Amino acid sequence: MLEFRDIKVQLGSFRLAADFSVESGAKLAVVGPSGAGKSTLLAIAGGFVEPYQGSVVWRDQLLDHLAPGARPISFLFQDNNLFPHMDIARNVGLGIRPDLRLTRSDKDRVAEALIAVGLDGLSDRKPASLSGGQRARVALARILVQAAPVVLLDEPFGALGPAMRTEMIALSREVGARLGATMLMVSHNLEDVAGFADGVIWVEDGVCHAPRALDAFLADPPEGFVRYAGLPR
Structure with missing residues (x-):
């Protein structure tokens, strides 16, 4: 509660x-x-x-x-709080470790989260190349890995x-x-x-x-x- x-x-x-x-x-x-x-x-x-x-x-x-x-607590803001110089996978990975020293298991979690929000195959894309809806999906994937x-x-x-x-x-x-x-x-x-x-x-x-x-x-x-x-x- x-x-x-x-x-x-x-x-x-x-x-x-x-x-x-x-x-x-x-x-x-x-x-x-x-x-x-x-x-x-x-x-x-x-x-x-x-x-x-x-x-x-x-x-x-x-x-x-x-x-x-x-x-x-996890936060999801209107601007999605994504880092433009990082690809999608790293933006999501920040939800696990801010220093991005991800283990193989961590990377698997990122991949699974991207699949769950409908972004499979886009892990190496930068936020600027995505639509507004796709950027929101990246932010939701980060919520998933933060758990x-x-x-x-x-x-x-x-x-x-x-x-x-x-x-x-x-x-x-x-x-x-x-x-x-x-x-x-x-x-x-x-x-x-x-x-x-x-x-x-x-x-x-x-x-x-x-x-x-x-x-x-x-x-x-x-x-x-x-x-x-x-x-x-």
Whole structure:
């Protein structure tokens, strides 16, 4: 279980509070108006933003003292965070060893991950030669080899067209299922939310609300979501 225990953050005039838990294996969308704090919630979990109160806990282990790289968490960003001078295989291999001193077994893991995301035969290509969807697949392959139990996705497919975005959302769920991972995804696209999430964390007015099942959330949405989504009253 991933827990945000009485978290409070202040960044200038911006404030955010979170006090809830996420069941292991959950696939949650983090939804709210622009600037509400959706990405900040992920940054708190990942150790990039430090709360002045409260703790992030994974399976009863306090993560507060751990640097981002030492936490049991993988991040997937919209820019995919790929190194342009490295080929695909090495970009994925960074998820195993940042110094790229990979064993034969490590290299086999990289090859298997590339096959799993549909990039077999492209291991020697550079990111610039790939489409946006293929670069996103490279980033997902790196998530696979990292094998972290928590995966945070910060609008990772926002730059893709609708058809490719739908495909990548489905692939993300497949990757999460392979890992048995808990996944939180920030998204502004309600179709992506419907395709990815089992539940929703609603963020508004400085508060990250506890997760609700997707069906229950849509059947009885908060007033802020009605305005945000342009739903009929």
